Amino acid sequence: MKLCSAFLATTALTLAAGSASAIDLTFVSWGGAYQNSQLKAYVEPYVAAHPDVSVVWDESSSEAVAKLRAMNEAGNLTWDLVDVTIADAMRLCDEGLAMEVDFDTMLAPAPDGTSASDDFGDLLLSECFIPQIVYSITFGYRNDVAEWNGATPTSVCDVFDTTKFPGKRSLYKGPLYNMEWALLCDGVAKEEIYNVLGTDEGVDRAFKKLDSIKDQVVWWTAGAETPQLLADGEVVIGSTYNGRLFSVIAEQKQPVSMLWDAQIYDLDGWIIPTGLPEDRLQAVKDFLFFATDTQRLADQAKFISYGPARKSSAPLVGKHQELGIDMAPHMPTDPANATNVVMMDFPWWADHRDDLDAKFQAWLAQ
Template structure:
């Protein structure tokens, strides 16, 4: 029936002889394998169902917040759907640059009828953000450079005696200060209240000081896998999907250290102020692309966990390699025994302040 409708619609479209113009949408994402997985899992199936919709990709997610703000000031928004991290979505929502979304009416419920709000659960972080995947920043290490006892705890990062050599960390305070405090004996639940004080920040930097001259700081996700592959570092943090492709697709002598992996969420926002006709198409796509099956489909191409609880059982095998994807998901119970939960609202408040301190600390 659906096919019939589509065919009829297409014919009607063809008959109206160019009068009906195709809808052209610009989606913004991170490029690389991640964007490819979105293309395969969401965009291609959608375009197959809606031949009048054409999707163009822009790889600007890293500068999405600044660009959206500039577009908004210029009064000309040329993006229709933007893939961002939660912390960026908080900024966009705060600035009124992202449209608020009514999750239960505008998104698809789970197949068993569970409402979208319940299905997404605590991945929903603010009124504008539709979660897509759960990824984690975690460590990988060179299996041939760590001796006979591979690291099992995140605190091995700080153990220069046991694991000499360089390690790579992201050039920002987020995650690093939490790991530092955790390994300095602060209880998991107290990390943010300790970080809220000047002494706590000092304590974190003091812990980081112990390895400071052995750290290579990275700013692009591809750097750690490269540094590991070159043998420049013994261990390093990066996004788990990057490590997966270095291990499973490129067969590098690298292994995952899931301990204390730091969960983060990536998802969509719809820019505020789209033209109503366009917005309707975008919302339709969004409903399609964030339903249970589509989120599970994305896991065929990349090792990031679907944000919906109902998608987890549907995660299958890798599209090319044919390996089971579930054990490579950050959300897999075996991997998620000790997880660092990111406090978004704490970071929204303290990010700029801590970043200034972090940069000053780096420059010392």
């Protein structure tokens, strides 16, 4: 009994200590190296300057839309700032789950005085979305596969060539990216992809192409899966975020190489959920003003190979924090890597994602 009450007392104390600090913010992100880069580049400097703020992370970005919708319905918002891809941001914005942002008043101008909206330029694709990074979805492959007889994939279509490059592949468990690549390798011109994909025949065509490798595919849902699969040798080639591949190759020194061909650019950034109470909203705004300025965005590139979303940040990108290698050649936007890029049509995806998701899941279950 004594032990029990002593335990309860300690519990009460820890609980009280937890609630004593001035403001607890919950940031939602993707976990892993990416979240770590945000922690190092934005949150740690910010918290150092504002000791009354403490940040808790929730690695739920992949389910952000579902959870925000549930929170909205239940009237119980526990998140303060959410990191999502542009496609999810558009959806959240459409449903009124994300707050509209006035870029020029809420974000810092560039050092030379250029306004934030000019500095971000045409990356401001949604009124609710503050871009952070440009990343790409691309392929990594094992460079020690004996069955390939020394050949290495040079084109994204090699992914669909199981005779020349036998072995398992890992692909994203959803229609995004895969449909584009399938059509591209089925002979559709890059500019025509979304026109073709808008028709039922085009969708069937993409599925037919994917059918040719379906039994060789391991489907991933989280960004860390392909790196682990590649490192284990479970798959010989797989798509993932370029930053994850950088970490496998440069930091973990695994026998993996990058295939930059037909990489698909995507954007990732912050949204503020609608309905925050005033004090938390102010704290979030204050953090955002700091975390999205030119220097902070450039700092993030010290930890992970994603391109900063501000034009003014690009020249400031330096060397990797620990490895000391130049980060610019590892950026998806580097001219040498960007010889063949597929531009994702975000508004198109916002309109068609529900339809294609349903079709893709049905196709997968067949």
